[in-house]
Amino acid sequence: MSKTIILKQRPDGKPKTSDFEIIKEGLPSIETGEILLKAKYVSVDPYLRGRMRNEKSYIEPFKINEPIASTVVAEVVESKNDKFSDGDFLTGMLDWKEYQVHTGENLRKINGDNISLSAYLGVLGLTGLTAYFGLKKIGEPKEGETLLVSGAAGAVGSIVGQIGKIKGLRVIGIAGSDEKVTLLKEQLGFDAAINYNTTDDMAAAIKKHAPDGIDVYFDNVGSYTLDAAMENINRFGRVINCGAISLYNETDRPTGPRLETTLVKKSVKMQGFIVRNFEKDFPEGIQQLSTWLKEGKLKHEETIVEGFETIPQAFINLFDGKNKGKMLVKIY
Structure with missing residues (x-):
């Protein structure tokens, strides 16, 4: 059977x-x-x-x-x-x-x-490819910049943060427990991490760890976390809309702050994507992820x-x- x-x-x-x-x-x-x-x-x-x-x-x-x-x-x-x-x-x-x-x-x-x-x-499947291409193609990271990742202890977020470190970025993660915060900092090499369940003011928490602002935000969560990240986004910042897990089970249409003025005033790029957009480049992504994995630069x-x-x-x-x-x- x-x-x-x-x-x-x-x-x-x-x-x-x-x-x-x-x-x-x-x-x-x-x-x-x-x-x-x-x-x-x-x-x-x-x-x-x-x-x-x-x-x-x-x-x-x-x-x-x-x-x-x-x-x-x-x-x-x-x-x-x-x-x-x-x-x-x-x-x-x-x-x-x-x-x-x-x-x-x-x-x-x-x-x-x-x-x-x-x-x-x-790491060598769609999860790793989502992290790799989302950050590379939309985030366009530059050495020395600051990367913020929500859902940072999850499948995609944990890889995004590690790739950010490989690329020479300062990386801040947002996760849902002290245990996950410890994982991000002590095992995956994040520079800082925030427990959203013990944080009353997410925008202030982000500012504390990124006083000079955020250059790239990789969003897996949406909703209030996105709002807080946008309060800290730098001029010419890039926002990668990968997922919005906080909204997936909502039965009513969500509302929130309007982001248009921030996008215009700070010349921010915000783009959603699905990994299949980059399907023709999958062999390149798998090759690079495999290399980093063999070199011990990536943990899965x-x-x-x-x-x-x-x-x-x-x-x-x-x-x-x-x-x-x-x-x-x-x-x-």
């Missing part, structure tokens, strides 16, 4: 385990040109929440009573495709299934000999939960900040 996780109903506000359903199916068989895959690691990501809404976006929404999909590392357990052999490891966008049939199209072979397979869903923090049935709860835990680095589910 094989298990599949489907979207049972669209979440109202923060997702609940009852929004998902685990169903059992017979083990699928393959035909010529196909491969049978067994999931090894499943990535859970905040952006998946947007796909659970029935609204137009840059990617189609999930359908009710059909499987959820995300990036997965899977093993070929049977192959009738000349391009793949039993025992190969592949990664790409796959359904939340223990076993599934695939042609192998748009999947990438990976090697777990010198680095853990899980890294291909984090992971929170690994075990068991296929835990995938929905692991996803929900993202919205409570229960992850340090990349949140993954390991399948037995």
Whole structure:
């Protein structure tokens, strides 16, 4: 038998385990040109929440009573495709299934000999590429500048900050606990970090650590944190809108300060993006991230939960900040 996780109903506000359903199916068989895959690691990501809404976006929404999909590392357990052999490891966008049939199209072979397979869903996957291209292409960092990162102990933020240090920036992170603040400063090399849960005035806290202002802000959170960062942005500053996890479960349209005057007066660039915008440059990004990883310049923090049935709860835990680095589910 094989298990599949489907979207049972669209979440109202923060997702609940009852929004998902685990169903059992017979083990699928393959035909010529196909491969049978067994999931090894499943990535859970905040952006998946947007796909659970029935609204137009840059990617189609999930359908009710059909499987959820995300990036997965899977093993070929049977192959009738000349391009793949039993025992190969592949990664790409796959359904939340223990076993599934695939042609192998748009999947990438990976090697777990010198680095853990899980890294291909984090620092060497879309997570790392999001950090790399967002900072490089939109942030345009220059040595000596100050970089502020929200969601800094998360999957993308933790890599952004480390790349900032490699590029010679002063890096300040915002996270949700003293434990995460310690992680950022003592293990990942951030110059300073702020616990937003014990900070009454975020704008003042940012100013304390960046008295000369912020040159680049990598935003994974949105809302009040973005407002506070904009109060400290320098002339010709760059704001990278990667995510807004604080708003993903809101049911009402959020309101906030108007940023137009700041953008104009300080000639600030603010740009949103999705990592697929830079798809043609992915080989360059993977090569550079791999090099930094081998040189010991990058660490990849992971929170690994075990068991296929835990995938929905692991996803929900993202919205409570229960992850340090990349949140993954390991399948037995």
